Amino acid sequence: NAGVTQTPKFQVLKTGQSMTLQCAQDMNHEYMSWYRQDPGMGLRLIHYSVGAGITDQGEVPNGYNVSRSTTEDFPLRLLSAAPSQTSVYFCASRLAVQGTQYFGPGTRLLVL
Amino acid sequence: GENVEQHPSTLSVQEGDSAVIKCTYSDSASNYFPWYKQELGKGPQLIIDIRSNVGEKKDQRIAVTLNKTAKHFSLHITETQPEDSAVYFCAASQGKLIFGQGTELSVKP
Numbered sequence: 001n002a003g004v005t006q007t008p009k010f011q012v013l014k015t016g017q018s019m020t021l022q023c024a025q026d027m028n029h030e031y032m033s034w035y036r037q038d039p040g041m042g043l044r045l046i047h048y049s050v051g052a053g054i055t056d057q058g059e060v061p062n063g064y065n066v067s068r069s070t071t072e073d074f075p076l077r078l079l080s081a082a083p084s085q086t087s088v089y090f091c092a093s094r095l096a097v098q099g100t101q102y103f104g105p106g107t108r109l110l111v112l
Numbered sequence: 113g114e115n116v117e118q119h120p121s122t123l124s125v126q127e128g129d130s131a132v133i134k135c136t137y138s139d140s141a142s143n144y145f146p147w148y149k150q151e152l153g154k155g156p157q158l159i160i161d162i163r164s165n166v167g168e169k170k171d172q173r174i175a176v177t178l179n180k181t182a183k184h185f186s187l188h189i190t191e192t193q194p195e196d197s198a199v200y201f202c203a204a205s206q207g208k209l210i211f212g213q214g215t216e217l218s219v220k221p
Contacts, residue, residue, distance in 0.1 A: 042213040090155055098144040103155030
């Protein structure tokens with residue numbers, strides 16, 4: 001199993017540009033989540049999904065959209081990038097509510 | 113919603129000493145409390161977890177305790193080694209998994 005994969009590993013955007021961060025898992029996990037990690041602020045939940053077709057907001061959803069058309073994929077879209085979205089983004093998945101959550105390697109995003 | 117507070121933000125210990133990291137949570141409905149270790153440049157990895165029907169759990173040098181009444185839980189690492197140096201996160205869940213701010217642990221040889 002590849003586990004949780006994320007692309008790209010690093011991205012530079014200009015303010016106002018849009019992009020999609022890709023996330024995929026091959027463990028048939030129902031639960032998938034997106035977090036952002038900023039110094040001193042830990043991991044903050046952006047959006048999460050409990051299954052295909054079902055998404056919900058986390059702690060910091062503004063400026064981000066998600067969709068879950070398949071069990072495997074959970075892309076995160078930035079509609080109009082802002083410098084405040086400079087961060088490291090982690091995708092994660094787990095089989096059940098109390099299951100082990102597995103994280104991807106992260107995407108480092110710089111918005112100029 | 114759930115709010116998780118974690119202390120201390122940094123912790124420095126001598127090799128062989130014990131390290132304790134504490135977390136408090138706000139939502140009494142939370143019933144699952146994992147701890148993650150993050151090494152530089154990598155994603156967090158689960159090291160131990162505890163469910164609300166258990167007060168303590170141990171795995172070799174690592175233990176976690178849970179006090180549901182006070183809504184706090186702690187990570188205990190005994191006989192620390194330099195390879196324990198990393199950032200540690202606590203989390204709480206009753207659906208959404210919400211993380212604390214992290215503790216940077218440094219173990220000095």
